[in-house]
Amino acid sequence: MGRIEEIGDPGVRALSFGAGRRVFSMLLVRHGGTVHAFLDACPHAFLPLTWRGGSVLSADGQRLVCSNHFAEFDAADGHPVSGPADCGLDALPVRLEPDGAIVMG
Template sequence: MMLDWTDFPDAPQSGAKLCDAVDVPDAGVLSVLIDDFPVLVMFAGSAVRAFVNACPHQFLPLDLRAGEILSVDGQHLLCSNHTAMFRASDGLGVAGEGLGCALSAIPVEIRGAGIFIQG
């Protein structure tokens, strides 16, 4: 099951700025709040990716119990609550409580020095 990011209460508007691109760690994930809406931003190769920071298993933030949620190889996001695992490239659940689920992807783009929700 995957919810569209716009189905979440308090989802930001299309066009909203998430962060500056330089704030996203080269080999990590940036967790930000956009008016109390939790978002994960990361680079997957040269592409920027963003997901709602809510594990579909119980809708808790992936980084609630641990700050580092990206696997050592950069290929997976790991929920710190119940070890659900998701592909970083598309948010698909691949192990644990993540099987059959997916993170809600947010379409983003780089404009100038910032990362914005498309639209």
């Protein structure tokens, strides 16, 4: 999936696996020495947060912002902060290996 040093601090890296209707898209979010992962899908309209392109990380690095309706989510846990979404992002299990590799699970 990559290495922690490949993601800005704070920063987001979008990843997609598969193609067409069978694509799986996720976001890796880095804050210091931690990495969180979320499904790249806004629960408000189930469109990717990255749908319109550009950065989905707020200027202060604390929130993920949907590019469609501008719903905001806490970048550390995916909980909704503001906007039309009333539920949070789906978290995905990732862990950081001692050598800096990011792996699922």
